Amino acid sequence: MSNQSNTATFDAERVRADFPILHQDVNGHPLVYLDNAATTQKPRAVIQAIVDYYEQDNSNVHRGAHALADRATEKFEGARVKVAGFINAAEPRQIIWTRGTTEGINLVASSWGRANLSSGDRILVSAMEHHSNIVPWQLIAAEKGAVVESIPVNAEGAIDLAAFESMLDDRVKMVACGHVSNAFGTVNPVQDIARLAQGVGALTLIDGAQAVGHWPVDVQALDCDFYVFSAHKLFGPTGLGVLYGKTALLEAMPPYQSGGEMIESVSFDGTTFNQLPYKFEAGTPDIAGVIGLGAAIDYVQGLDRDGAAKHEAALLAYAEERAKATPGIRLVGTAANKTSVMSFLLEGAHPNDVGLLLDQQGVAVRTGNHCAQPIMEQFGIPGTVRASFSFYNTRADVDRLFEALDKARQFLV
Amino acid sequence: MSRFGTEITSDDIVDTLSFFDNWEDRYKYIIDLGKELPPLNDESRNETNLVRGCQSQVWLVSEARDGKLFFEADSDAFIVKGLLAVVLAAYNGKTPEQVTAFDVEGYFSALNLLKHLSVTRGNGLRAMVKRIQDTAAAN
Numbered sequence: 001m002s003n004q005s006n007t008a009t010f011d012a013e014r015v016r017a018d019f020p021i022l023h024q025d026v027n028g029h030p031l032v033y034l035d036n037a038a039t040t041q042k043p044r045a046v047i048q049a050i051v052d053y054y055e056q057d058n059s060n061v062h063r064g065a066h067a068l069a070d071r072a073t074e075k076f077e078g079a080r081v082k083v084a085g086f087i088n089a090a091e092p093r094q095i096i097w098t099r100g101t102t103e104g105i106n107l108v109a110s111s112w113g114r115a116n117l118s119s120g121d122r123i124l125v126s127a128m129e130h131h132s133n134i135v136p137w138q139l140i141a142a143e144k145g146a147v148v149e150s151i152p153v154n155a156e157g158a159i160d161l162a163a164f165e166s167m168l169d170d171r172v173k174m175v176a177c178g179h180v181s182n183a184f185g186t187v188n189p190v191q192d193i194a195r196l197a198q199g200v201g202a203l204t205l206i207d208g209a210q211a212v213g214h215w216p217v218d219v220q221a222l223d224c225d226f227y228v229f230s231a232h233k234l235f236g237p238t239g240l241g242v243l244y245g246k247t248a249l250l251e252a253m254p255p256y257q258s259g260g261e262m263i264e265s266v267s268f269d270g271t272t273f274n275q276l277p278y279k280f281e282a283g284t285p286d287i288a289g290v291i292g293l294g295a296a297i298d299y300v301q302g303l304d305r306d307g308a309a310k311h312e313a314a315l316l317a318y319a320e321e322r323a324k325a326t327p328g329i330r331l332v333g334t335a336a337n338k339t340s341v342m343s344f345l346l347e348g349a350h351p352n353d354v355g356l357l358l359d360q361q362g363v364a365v366r367t368g369n370h371c372a373q374p375i376m377e378q379f380g381i382p383g384t385v386r387a388s389f390s391f392y393n394t395r396a397d398v399d400r401l402f403e404a405l406d407k408a409r410q411f412l413v
Numbered sequence: 414m415s416r417f418g419t420e421i422t423s424d425d426i427v428d429t430l431s432f433f434d435n436w437e438d439r440y441k442y443i444i445d446l447g448k449e450l451p452p453l454n455d456e457s458r459n460e461t462n463l464v465r466g467c468q469s470q471v472w473l474v475s476e477a478r479d480g481k482l483f484f485e486a487d488s489d490a491f492i493v494k495g496l497l498a499v500v501l502a503a504y505n506g507k508t509p510e511q512v513t514a515f516d517v518e519g520y521f522s523a524l525n526l527l528k529h530l531s532v533t534r535g536n537g538l539r540a541m542v543k544r545i546q547d548t549a550a551a552n
């Protein structure tokens with residue numbers, strides 16, 4: 001492992017060579033990919049692991065009495081162990097495979113919520129959550145007569161911790177909060193939030209979709225009850241995610257979906273359910289995806305993670321410095337603690353127009369409300385232009401972004 | 414009333430766009446067309462006139478007069494507004510029969526423009542065209 005921070009600076013150019021997709025022209029220009037918060041690109045090692053699985057090991061897991069099934073099961077369960085280690089979960093059975101962050105939240109809202117919420121209970125979510133950390137709570141709250149309330153976010157795009165504290169009482173049963181905001185990149189004080197929630201006996205679910213790809217996460221240190229993320233934002237395949245939960249909670253929760261894999265024995269007199277984690281994994285899982293995620297974690301852990309995080313922080317600082325030096329650019333989300341996202345507006349121009357003109361110049365960004373309509377409404381804006389970085393981005397990418405913005409401005413303002 | 418559909422026809426737009434050989438001139442032209450489209454007043458920018466399926470906000474107001482359909486449209490994004498002008502050049506001031514008969518797919522492919530626009534943006538435009546066609550069908 002090369003986790004020494006005192007080695008030479010992180011070599012982004014070398015790392016870029018591991019990502020085949022980055023080396024192409026788009027609209028006649030070399031691609032500059034700054035949409036990493038939407039999804040990250042996949043290193044060759046991940047693509048190869050998926051190909052190898054289908055070419056050599058494809059077989060259903062846990063069931064077969066043959067060599068291929070054994071190999072597939074070993075890799076599949078091996079990935080679970082890797083994920084547990086990656087987020088420092090105490091045991092692999094606390095790692096449940098889902099389709100993504102969204103399904104992880106739906107699983108908890110539906111299974112835990114149905115068994116534990118009752119009329120008058122309160123669920124707190126931050127005002128800048130992604131829709132997938134709002135709507136599942138609204139649905140279960142409506143069913144149970146509970147209410148969903150928003151934790152205030154200030155003009156910088158940071159959670160007002162004092163306001164949060166004053167909202168807490170013993171009717172609060174769940175606090176659901178992003179680790180890092182996908183709209184602004186704000187790093188939320190989730191450890192404090194979990195501790196304060198515990199004070200009134202409330203559980204916490206942390207949406208780590210935007211955190212895991214940037215720096216190490218330790219679920220035991222955070223002491224949250226649930227932690228969810230998507231493989232595709234961690235250099236792994238789409239359509240796969242992880243739900244981590246505290247063992248006692250997961251044990252007590254009823255199944256989410258039902259069918260094969262999740263049962264212990266089935267009879268028409270009554271069915272008993274499998275143990276963790278299989279109780280929550282009905283049906284044939286995304287075996288190739290899981291193996292791909294295992295390869296992604298190996299890849300990330302083989303990097304100088306400290307160096308990668310510093311490199312990303314330097315890129316963000318450089319981009320924000322250039323933005324501040326550029327007349328007509330307004331940064332949206334200026335909290336002190338941020339990770340790898342620069343959200344902004346070009347004054348006088350609609351974000352979607354800016355995005356189209358950047359795309360013409362080979363620069364990929366995201367524009368719009370970033371699935372966070374409530375906070376955009378609070379800020380009184382239709383959305384933003386969002387440039388989001390990963391360790392394979394370079395200062396040259398930031399320079400290209402600003403060149404392209406200069407040209408877009410000539411068209412629009 | 415805008416000049417689209419009367420003084421500026423769909424053929425004019427196809428001709429002019431075919432003359433440009435780079436994206437910059439095309440986009441400048443589209444944005445300029447949008448600037449010629451009179452803005453809707455705040456009253457008309459309401460829920461009823463909002464066209465769903467667009468990434469940016471698009472409003473469409475229609476009126477039937479002397480057997481013809483008249484459209485006004487607006488958007489909060491310049492490029493979309495230019496595209497609205499392109500669409501109105503085909504439909505504004507036409508009879509319902511002319512609106513229904515107009516080969517919009519042929520028009521878009523002659524413009525060779527949609528491929529430069531994202532799928533979602535294209536969909537927004539189609540939502541607007543659908544609304545115009547529905548209006549014609551109802552008249």
Ligand SMILES: Cc1ncc(COP(=O)(O)O)c(C=O)c1O
Nearest residue numbers: 100101102130132182207209230
């Ligand atoms: C903070 C956050 N939460 C949830 C999601 C949803 O993730 P997925 O679509 O992979 O389920 C995203 C991704 O856009 C996100 O950024």
